Amino acid sequence: MNIILKVESLSKKYNETTILDKVSFGINQGEIVGLLGRNGSGKTTLMKVILGLTAFDGGKVLFKEKDNYLEKPELMSEFGYLLDCKLFEYLNAYDNLYVFDKYASSNRSKKELRKKIIELLAFADLPNDKKVVKGFSFGMKQRLGLALSLLENPKFLLLDEPFVGLDPLGVEQLQTTIFEMREKYGITILISSHQLSEIEQMCDRYLYIESKHIKEVPKEENIKIKITLKAPQKQLIQALKNQVLIKENEICLNYDISLLNDLLKFIYAEDGEIEKLSIENHNLSSLFKGEE
Numbered sequence: 001m002n003i004i005l006k007v008e009s010l011s012k013k014y015n016e017t018t019i020l021d022k023v024s025f026g027i028n029q030g031e032i033v034g035l036l037g038r039n040g041s042g043k044t045t046l047m048k049v050i051l052g053l054t055a056f057d058g059g060k061v062l063f064k065e066k067d068n069y070l071e072k073p074e075l076m077s078e079f080g081y082l083l084d085c086k087l088f089e090y091l092n093a094y095d096n097l098y099v100f101d102k103y104a105s106s107n108r109s110k111k112e113l114r115k116k117i118i119e120l121l122a123f124a125d126l127p128n129d130k131k132v133v134k135g136f137s138f139g140m141k142q143r144l145g146l147a148l149s150l151l152e153n154p155k156f157l158l159l160d161e162p163f164v165g166l167d168p169l170g171v172e173q174l175q176t177t178i179f180e181m182r183e184k185y186g187i188t189i190l191i192s193s194h195q196l197s198e199i200e201q202m203c204d205r206y207l208y209i210e211s212k213h214i215k216e217v218p219k220e221e222n223i224k225i226k227i228t229l230k231a232p233q234k235q236l237i238q239a240l241k242n243q244v245l246i247k248e249n250e251i252c253l254n255y256d257i258s259l260l261n262d263l264l265k266f267i268y269a270e271d272g273e274i275e276k277l278s279i280e281n282h283n284l285s286s287l288f289k290g291e292e
């Protein structure tokens, strides 16, 4: 996989307070990465640093291997973001998109712009009528913010807490829209949230900010398969003790389909019988609970 963004030993302070202390990580092209952490842990700050909206105090950020990308408009135009999104309350959705495109001074023709706006309105499930933003629901505003972030065909999207204030249906709609963005446009996405359940389903992996540092959390680590056999099987324990966690008649393994297949074959070959099988999502809340 190609690394599109690389952060090396990045430090950021506000006044004398260190927010991020020598953090390093990379993001691959086409990934959806969840940025997690408690309130005030530095998620927004990290996104602002990546976008050049706030300065940093040490280390490097490279976008497409360039550490001077902030000075290169052609690289900066590859970013889209939903962060403190300001909308024009007295304009409708179409005109908001139209005006933002003018701000971005893209060189699209009127016809191209119209086509793009109509495509985005349909994509974000927004009305193309006279209704002004002031009368929009919170979810509609969020989706318009997303449509705006997609207007200039970004390759890398930063979404800061996009689910805040949405009801369960709004969350589901937005989740689907975000997932489709990667499928349809192949965009790399960094998405922050402190509500794990909301991003759990769509992220490939996570970055967790804890005490000024970043912990990388692969998704697979969170999913465990637990198999309970009707009776303990000595041979099975001998054969598999190095590959899975096995105790008496209980087997616990990481989510690994090929290992699971081998295991099942082995169990049946030995005339074993499964009493119970469960897939447990050790979701990242354990990280939150562990931090104090």
Ligand SMILES: Nc1ncnc2c1ncn2[C@@H]1O[C@H](COP(=O)(O)OP(=O)(O)OP(=O)(O)O)[C@@H](O)[C@H]1O
Pocket (backbone or CB within 6 Å): 014, 015, 019, 037, 038, 039, 040, 041, 042, 043, 044, 045, 046, 161, 194
């Ligand atoms: N402009 C600023 N000046 C001084 N301190 C700031 C500034 N912006 C943020 N901070 C502080 O930096 C820390 C990290 O803030 P940040 O907004 O990045 O956290 P966050 O993880 O995004 O929080 P939340 O989940 O609440 O959105 C907080 O303690 C915050 O008070």
